[in-house]
Amino acid sequence: MSSISELSQSKEYLSFRSSVPLRVIVVDSNDKKGWRVYDCGPKIIKCPLVCLPPVSGTADVFFKQALSLSAKGIRVISVEAPVYWNVKEWCEGFKKLLDNLGLDQVHLFGASLGGYLAQKFAEYTSNYPRVASLILCNTFNDTSIFNSHESAALYWLLPALVLKRLIMGNFRPNKEDYNMMEAAEFMGEKLESLTQIELASRLTLNCLRGYVEAHKLKDIPITIIDVFDEYALSSVVREELYKCYPEAKIANLKSGGNFPYLSRCQEINLHLQIHLRQFDNNDLSPANMPLFNRC
Structure with missing residues (x-):
């Protein structure tokens, strides 16, 4: 993959980077552990949509959601965590970030690892x-699927090149689909920007033994977004997630690969709006007016 992708030079991405400032918010005693945050849309909204990226992603991978949805009056915040080595620390850090931003509740859109962490945070704050609400994209609820619990304790020792190869092995873009190839190249570029310690911590979170106590999420509205074509997780993982949330709404995309929020952004954005419409005209709305008036 090229070091500079076409998508990162697109007018849309350059517009996002030039119009939306990157904030680094330190919430821990270690002043080097800052959350990277892009905040789009009306700041008066106190229950925004917060996007959590996959292992290979940075906060700006959701730029297509941020630009499109904020133009419809929805506040969209995309975040990237600093280095954490276990899920509890991550959840504590994310809670402090929300406190810093003055947000009592949020809607979480998480992809892959981001989706798992979104579920764990909902579990962590269930009391x-x-x-x-949750929107889960190409994600999982039990890390046993990776069969890497023993390896998780060793990731911090491995060189960045080895860690990147471990992640790149799961990309497998459809070479006949331009949008999927473009998305994979963009994500490859983002992967290259991550340091060894960032990669090691993310892979550790991804593979440490853990599962979601789904019964603690039974009162949370959930939409599960999956693609039917090949991506990093198996159909068995998808079915297990469905079983955990029998009341969830299912949104299936015919194709989209590992990164549908980039390769099938219009479909993803539509499903996000449909999910969020149920909160129109109440305190949990992420928009400053009903979404059906914005479509």
Whole structure:
């Protein structure tokens, strides 16, 4: 993959980077551990949509959602965590970030690892709910699918090149689909920008033994977005997620690969709007007016 992708030079991406400032918010005692945050849309909204990226992603991989949805009056915040070595620390850090931003509750859109962490945060805050709803994309609820619990303790020792190869092996873009190839190249570029310690911590979170206590999420509205074509997770993983959330709404895309929020952004954005419409005209709305008036 090229070091500079076409998508990162597109007018849309350059517009996003020039119009939406990157904030680094430190929430821990270690002043080097800052969350990277892009905040789009009306700041008066106190229950925004917050996007959580996959292992290979940075906060700006959701730029297509941020630009499109914020233009419809929806507040969209895309975040990238600093280095954390276990899920509890990540959840504590994310809670502090929401406190810093003055957000009591949020809607979470998570892809792959981001989707798993979104579920774990909803579980972590179940006694004092901070998650208004979940949109889970190409994700999982049990890390046993990776069969890498023993390896997780060693990732911090491995060189960045080895870690990147471990992740790149799961990309497998459809070479006949331009949008999927473009998305994979863009994500490859983002992967290259991550340091060894960032990659090691993310892979550790991804593979440490853990699962979601789904019964603690039974009152949270959930939409599951999956693609029917080949991507990093198996159909068995998808079915297990469905079983955990029998009341969830299912949104299936015919294709889209590992990164449908880039390769099939219009479809993803539509499903996000449909999911969020149920919160129109109440305190949990992420928009400053009903979404059906914005489509």
